[in-house]
Amino acid sequence: MANFDMANFQECMRNFAAQTGGFVRDGCQQYLENPTAPEPNTCAACGCHRNFHRMVIIRNHVHGPNNEAGNNEQNNVLQVENPNERLPRTRFSDYQRHRMNQYAGQLHWIMPRSAVGNAELASFCAEIGITRHSFQIWMNNQRNRR
Structure with missing residues (x-):
């Protein structure tokens, strides 16, 4: 059995007002690779690095050596947790x-x-x-x- 993972990058999560204590996103809805950018992994839409975009991992599990028709393929989507969300506060009695x-x-x-x-x-x-x-x-x- 072989596993093939693919990452899909969604909306930009960068907070442009972090220095002032606010919370503002630019509205970029999906990461677009910019092949002409001097730095790799830069979004063509917003100019942010790919790490600022929410990542969705698509797992393809291929069963057996010959899977030509794709009948045995499963797609599982796992979402990476939002790093901006804080853990709930522990309350003690x-x-x-x-x-x-x-x-x-x-x-x-x-x-x-x-x-x-x-x-x-x-x-x-x-x-x-x-x-x-x-x-x-x-x-x-x-x-x-x-």
């Missing part, structure tokens, strides 16, 4: 905040680096239902506020 505050005080507001400390931290995080990464971010944010 009062109980979780209280327990994290106590445990961070026991750690003197420093993340453990030893294997034993990491094991204790993992059991603490599992006990109150959070991830180690979310505890680390919470502790770094709260360290300056205490």
Whole structure:
């Protein structure tokens, strides 16, 4: 079985007002290759690099050595996530905040680096239902506020 992937570039996602804190796109609806441009992968419509355009990956799975008629071909389209979208904010309950505050005080507001400390931290995080990464971010944010 052979796999052939093809990328199709759609609308331009470049934010022209990022320096001023705004959000403005140029309206380019599809990437058009510019063969005369001195730099490769430049869009003929908007002049932006190809990386600014939303990429859609089209996967063609070819089954068997001879696939002349294309009967066994499947097209799967995968969309790349929008890099401008932020992850949702983690919300902690009062109980979780209280327990994290106590445990961070026991750690003197420093993340453990030893294997034993990491094991204790993992059991603490599992006990109150959070991830180690979310505890680390919470502790770094709260360290300056205490």
